[in-house]
Amino acid sequence: MFRSSPAVGDDEELDPRIQVELEKLNTTTDEINRWETELDEANAGFRTLLSKSTQQLKALAKKLGSCIEKSRPYYDAFEEYKTAQERCQEAAVQFQRAFGIHKAAKETIALAEQRFISHQHEWKFDNAWQEMLNQATMRVMEAETQRQLSEKEHQKSAAIFETAKQKYQYLEKDLKSAIQKSRPYFEQKEDFQNKLMAQKLKVELIQQSVTQAKQSYSDTLKTLECISEEIHERRLLSRPREPGVGAEKSCSPPPSLNFDLDQCDILSLV
Numbered sequence: 001m002f003r004s005s006p007a008v009g010d011d012e013e014l015d016p017r018i019q020v021e022l023e024k025l026n027t028t029t030d031e032i033n034r035w036e037t038e039l040d041e042a043n044a045g046f047r048t049l050l051s052k053s054t055q056q057l058k059a060l061a062k063k064l065g066s067c068i069e070k071s072r073p074y075y076d077a078f079e080e081y082k083t084a085q086e087r088c089q090e091a092a093v094q095f096q097r098a099f100g101i102h103k104a105a106k107e108t109i110a111l112a113e114q115r116f117i118s119h120q121h122e123w124k125f126d127n128a129w130q131e132m133l134n135q136a137t138m139r140v141m142e143a144e145t146q147r148q149l150s151e152k153e154h155q156k157s158a159a160i161f162e163t164a165k166q167k168y169q170y171l172e173k174d175l176k177s178a179i180q181k182s183r184p185y186f187e188q189k190e191d192f193q194n195k196l197m198a199q200k201l202k203v204e205l206i207q208q209s210v211t212q213a214k215q216s217y218s219d220t221l222k223t224l225e226c227i228s229e230e231i232h233e234r235r236l237l238s239r240p241r242e243p244g245v246g247a248e249k250s251c252s253p254p255p256s257l258n259f260d261l262d263q264c265d266i267l268s269l270v
Contacts, residue, residue: 015231021224028217035210042203049199053192060185068185070178074171075186081168084161091154098150102143109136 061068112133172179 015227017227018224021220021227024220025217028213028220031213032210032217035206035213039203039206039210042199042206046196046199046203049196053196057185057189057192060188064182064185067178067181071175071182074175074179077164077168077171081164084157084164088157088161091150091157095150095154098143098147102140102147105136105140105143109133109140112136
């Protein structure tokens with residue numbers, strides 16, 4: 001907490017910065033209360049949705065019977081197929097990017113060598129030119145290594161994708177009857193999962209707002225503490241000094257206090 005300053009005398013006005021920061025505290029307190037209320041409501045909404053979806057899926061599973069468990073391997077294989085497809089696409093993009101970088105690096109060094117040959121009667125093959133060629137050659141080698149690695153990863157992901165695709169297509173034919181009967185259950189399950197993910201994201205976003213508001217409150221307290229310390233030190237330095245033995249009654253004016261508020265760490269956590 002910030003240091004409480006002495007009562008302000010008639011000849012001294014309240015530092016205007018204090019009022020500004022106190023207003024910030026009040027505003028931030030309201031924000032924290034509002035966001036925490038919304039967070040409680042969002043968490044309650046998530047729990048309600050989870051309970052509701054679980055009950056409805058259990059009731060639907062009881063109604064449809066054994067077809068759900070019979071068709072589950074197909075839906076599991078379908079999820080593996082979609083995941084493998086996404087990874088294969090990502091690997092393809094990485095390979096294309098690495099291939100492009102490698103091609104560009106080779107073209108750069110080839111162009112540099114061609115320009116040197118065409119102007120060799122004007123230019124000298126000095127150490128600077130040799131260093132430039134060495135750097136360009138290293139970039140080509142690094143690009144070639146990355147291209148080879150990305151190519152292997154693409155081939156690996158493509159093989160996994162093909163295996164997952166064959167498994168998914170086989171089960172689709174083998175479990176056709178059970179898949180059709182159980183489709184309402186798995187469609188309802190997917191719908192609930194999407195809603196739960198959306199509600200979870202909402203909770204996380206509100207939690208971030210709560211954290212930011214509390215950080216702002218903490219920062220304001222730090223600023224008030226810095227202001228309070230500044231006022232306290234300034235008043236100490238402005239007090240008249242007691243004269244010593246043999247000293248004159250008068251005292252020299254207090255030294256000026258150069259205080260830089262920016263030196264205060266107002267952004268650190270409490």
